Amino acid sequence: MLEDLGKLGPVEQTIASARQVTTFLYAHTRVLDLMRKFLGKDLVRSGVTRFATAYLNLKSLLDNKKDLTRLFRSDELNDLGYLKKAKGKKANKVVRSEAFWKNVDMAVNFFEPLANVLRRMDSDVPAMGFLHGCMLEAKKEIAMRFDNDENSFKVAWDFIDKSSSVCERNWSVFEQVHTKKRNRLLHDRMRDLVFVKFNSILKLKKENKSRDPILKELNDVLEDDRNEFVTGVVPNANGGQEGDHEVTQVQGGASMSQEQAKRKRPVRPVKKKIRSLQSLMRDVSEPAASASSESEDNQDGDILMQVQSSDSADSEDE
Template sequence: MVGSKNVVHLVTDNASNYKAAGTLLNERYPTICWSPCAAHCINLILKDIGEMGTVKSLVSLASTITVFVYNHKYVLNWFRKTNGWKEIIRPGETRFATTFIALKSLHDHKDSLQALVTSGDYKNFLKMNKGKEVKQIVLDDRFWNNCLITVRIMGPIIRLLRVCDTDERPSLGYVYEGMFRAITRIKKLFRNNERLYKPYIDIINDRWDRMLRKNLHATAYFLNPAFQYDTATFSTHPEITNEFWVVEEEQEGELDYEELEEELEEPPIHGQCSNSEQLEDDEDEAEDVDLETFQRRNFFNDEDDDWH
């Protein structure tokens, strides 16, 4: 028999029946922590953002380009003959992250695509309506600007998904910091302009607060050496420490509380762990993107100033 005292944490799907079972489990065994699957929750965040009108429009335009390239052998062979060519990633039907990975892949091919549609080899395709449409999209700077901004919005979230959706090492201690990092990066990208970042932050907060967030996530962050030993970035915000003590009080057993408090007050050993190596990412600066044209409903109409 395993026994309830030997079970620390139970993770299930986010479906309502599993949530109900998790609640019943907590009521009967207060020492067992239950939480929904972090990877599933993050995937739902990606799904919700992908269904936003402006993002859906952007993805549709990107798909037009990709489908055109792979439906015309001459165009595809033209690309494959170029040095260093890599295939354009196409989104999967059930993997929401691949939508944004495909946008990143398409943006990486920007120069090659623009070289194609401005070359003499593309003349015959201009006789086709779809060929004209593809050229118009590829030469529109606002389309590429919006691709870049969307990729940068999703970057920290996809990095966190990769951490959570792996069996290589436990990921619980990285979820809290990863969510905070994603929100911070999005605000920074939009230069703290609430009108621009609010739709994305609202989606993240809704899924995080309503579905995923548990005291256990703050506790795991608080006890994670990758963060705790980095005094430059480690947070001891009351919200985190309070949630830690809530979890601690729920645990029964032979805990020496005074000894535990003394251990937590010991200064960390500097230099032994770096700050969140799993979630390390590049500094995404907003200087090279045009925020004022982002989220336009129609990328080809200069007079359309409606925002989503």
Template sequence: MLKDIGKLPSVKLTLSRAMELTGFIYSHAWVLKLMRGQTNGRELLRPAVTRFATSFMTLSSIHRQKNNLRKMFNLETWRQSKWARDSKGKSAERIVHMPSFWNNIVRILKLTAPLVGVLKLVDGDKKPAMRYIYEAMDRAKETIAKAFGDDLSKYSEVFDIIDKRWQDQLHRPLHATGYYLNPAFFYDHPNIQGEDEVMRGLYQVIEKMVPTQDQDKVDRQLDIYRHAGGLFGMEIAKRNRKKKSPAPELQKLAVRVLSLTCSSSGCERNWSTFEQIHTKKRNKLDHKRLQDLVYCKYNQALKERYDCRDSIDPIKLVDIDESNE
């Protein structure tokens, strides 16, 4: 998605200018030292999970240092330097003082920051992501729409990109099933059973992952899950540690699905092969805890005591101040 967004003409031009600016600064030690003096040592380059995420995170860093960069190119020290007379230095200075450059950065960050958040969630090592990815994508789109005041004309092109990639390549029945079987979302969305896409995905997963002789049992046990409400709370989670679950086949399926990790496989990563191999080890203790508490109903008390719902909020827009635009 980020790669496709990066191909849009206005985005491509802004990214090109950002690379030109950072390329000039980081290619000359004197200029880099001057910049760090204005930014209190903060950098513009931001490594990320994929090359495409890196580009957009670097835009965020550049925007945070907007005022400092402008100050830098207004310093008498800069004006008296040889780099101020260099063609690349002049071009970098021109970019920093270009209003359209900053306006475009704000727009691009509004479009991409939620997607970068989802990418971090998907490629995280601490928590299995399958139970969150479906909801995270929905929230990402909602966040983008809200950032533009629900004016579809300002983000329709990006939504087309998101929908195409999501439907053609990324959306799978497992995502819908993880959404349905995650109590944190199920009990907060009373209309979830009316979502055809979710229910279709759920039953596709049951047919695929549950032995034929157990499929009818799982279907019946779904009624327990749907209607038990508070019964799937703290007490039943405690009891399930000591005796047989009232829905063992459904619990087994839920554990399998909710403990799955996701990955943006196929993307170019910045870490080494060694790190890829050794940073995805499964945590058996977390898996056991998930099995014990797979039916915990989400509420604040359970969140604090059992952490049934992940505390990570992947959809956080970059802090953007448009007051000077």
């Protein structure tokens, strides 16, 4: 659901604009130190999936809107000189745009109710019994955030009704323990294995009770080399990555073509022997001639046998 919402035109454009701001702040050490000084923390956050990361970062931008605008208006950042460069000008323009902040608020209103459902499902509350009610509440909350204007939230409702139709969890602790390799376990042994495994799951949940299930735990956000809000490299639909600049794409394509040219060896065409028409006629005529000669020999032999038999019959009569 988050992925489908993230591919909407306005939401995707908002994510791209937000990425321009974060990559500028994290591309320079002095700018990054100044940003952490104004905010008192990191701006970028890493999620367990790409669009969970997008939601977390848009929410972080919205929560730190005042500090970010104060940072870009400060004399300390202007004195560094980075705002005069191309990336700095783009980031400064995005932060000062009220239309951008309205789009960020719109995207967060799409994402946040579903993210709350995801957090609820990963808690100690029995998930399947409350899933249907939580999804209905999320749909109502999305509608309320858009003032019940159906034209604004109808597309989000359609996405929710489409992913939720195939949601299913078909694994249990017993099915994980009782496999085909262990189908001869005794009842006491089986009960003990299920008891130990289920209690280990409860212990792990208790230790991670305060953990956000959609947030990836990292010592430093700079360690996440797949975070597009830090690197500026967007993963494409084919599993690869797309850069922000066309120059890198051209250079990358040239290097790939050179490597492919080195790996590919020239293939020599196979020369086929073309037989002449005379040789073909000779092959056809030779079996026919041999067959005719054999038939003539057989006929001569039959005539000779007949003559010999007639001679023997005459001698008997005499």
